[in-house]
Structures are given as C-alpha cells and as structure tokens.
Amino acid sequence: APPVLAIVGRPNVGKSTLVNRILGRREAVVEDVPGVTRDRVSYSAFWGGRKITLVDTGGWDIDVNGMASRIADQAEIAIDLADAVLFVVDSTTGPTATDEHVVRMLRRSKKPVILVANKVDDERGELQAAELWSLGLGEPHPVSAMHGRGVADLLDVALETL
Ligand code: GDP
Numbered sequence: 735a736p737p738v739l740a741i742v743g744r745p746n747v748g749k750s751t752l753v754n755r756i757l758g759r760r761e762a763v764v765e766d767v768p769g770v771t772r773d774r775v776s777y778s779a780f781w782g783g784r785k786i787t788l789v790d791t792g793g794w795d796i797d798v799n800g801m802a803s804r805i806a807d808q809a810e811i812a813i814d815l816a817d818a819v820l821f822v823v824d825s826t827t828g829p830t831a832t833d834e835h836v837v838r839m840l841r842r843s844k845k846p847v848i849l850v851a852n853k854v855d856d857e858r859g860e861l862q863a864a865e866l867w868s869l870g871l872g873e874p875h876p877v878s879a880m881h882g883r884g885v886a887d888l889l890d891v892a893l894e895t896l
C-alpha cells in the first residue's frame with residue numbers, strides 16, 4: 735500500500751485547501767465555516783512519481799467546556815494510521831492553545847511531523863511563519879495552499895520522511 739500522509743490541524747487553517755492543491759483538483763470540501771470535514775477522507779495522489787494516500791481530517795475544536803470535540807477522535811485515528819503527519823497551522827493567527835494541545839498529542843504519537851505554516855500568501859507572511867518555531871516542532875514550512883506558494887517544496891520534504 736502507498737505511504738499515508740495525514741493532514742491535521744485546527745478547523746479553518748486550510749487543510750482541505752492544501753489537499754486540493756496537492757490533488758490538483760477541487761475535491762476536498764473547503765468552507766469558510768470551520769469543521770466542515772468531520773470524518774477522515776482519503777485521496778490518492780501522485781508526487782514525484784510516487785503514489786501516496788492523503789488523509790484529510792476535520793481537526794480539533796475546543797468546546798465551551800474546554801473539551802476537544804468528537805471530530806478530534808477522527809484526527810487521532812488518522813495520525814495512528816499515518817506514516818507521517820502534516821500539521822497545518824494558520825500563520826496569520828499564530829499558535830493557539832488548541833495548536834499546543836495538538837503538539838502534545840503529536841509528540842505522544844511519535845510519528846514524523848512536518849510543520850506547515852499556511853496562509854503565507856506573500857513574502858511578508860514569512861516573518862509570521864517564523865513565529866511557529868515556538869511550537870517546538872522544528873522548522874515551519876511556509877506555504878499558501880490557496881495560491882500554491884511553497885507547496886512543491888513542502889511535498890518534497892514530506893516525501894523524504896516516507
Ligand atoms: P480546513 O477547515 O482546515 O480544511 O480549512 P479550509 O481548507 O476549508 O479553508 C478555510 C478557509 O481558509 C477558506 O476560506 C480558505 O479559502 C482559506 N484558506 C486556505 N488556505 C489559504 C491560504 O493559503 N491563504 C489564504 N489567504 N486563505 C486560505
């Protein structure tokens with residue numbers, strides 16, 4: 735079976751947009767309303783002559799009681815089944831408490847994690863992306879899932895871990 739790359743992160747950070755960018759077609763559901771992708775959705779993709787499986791997830795939302803929602807269970811299953819994880823963070827909002835929660839979860843999983851700083855639509859965004867070093871997951875990889883900026887480099891890095 736092809737290696738599995740799980741795409742995880744908070745709702746609305748651009749996970750599905752990134753999946754679409756990699757697939758080169760509009761397939762994963764992208765919405766301004768957070769939490770649209772509630773289940774794990776798998777897609778076959780080719781990159782650099784290799785077949786990979788991308789798993790889009792709904793991600794984590796913290797409810798009014800401070801509890802991670804049920805949608806997060808699916809993301810955790812996706813991580814369990816993945817060979818590597820793309821952890822997507824919105825560089826325009828910076829790391830949130832939920833992001834920190836996900837980082838702890840990812841550490842426990844012991845899976846290779848590639849930190850994706852999304853919504854870096856232009857050069858000015860690079861500085862904000864650099865703030866994500868504070869998450870302690872190593873180098874943030876700046877991309878614009880919307881415009882495609884940095885996505886090829888990101889995938890090259892991801893494939894090296896597979
Ligand atoms: P998901 O909930 O993490 O799957 O996020 P979506 O892919 O549904 O995207 C949430 C919102 O962020 C949508 O309005 C997207 O158009 C927007 N978005 C996604 N990627 C980018 C990006 O690289 N730059 C900008 N400016 N907006 C983006």
Ligand code: MG
Nearest residue numbers: 749750763771
């Ligand atoms: Mg989505």
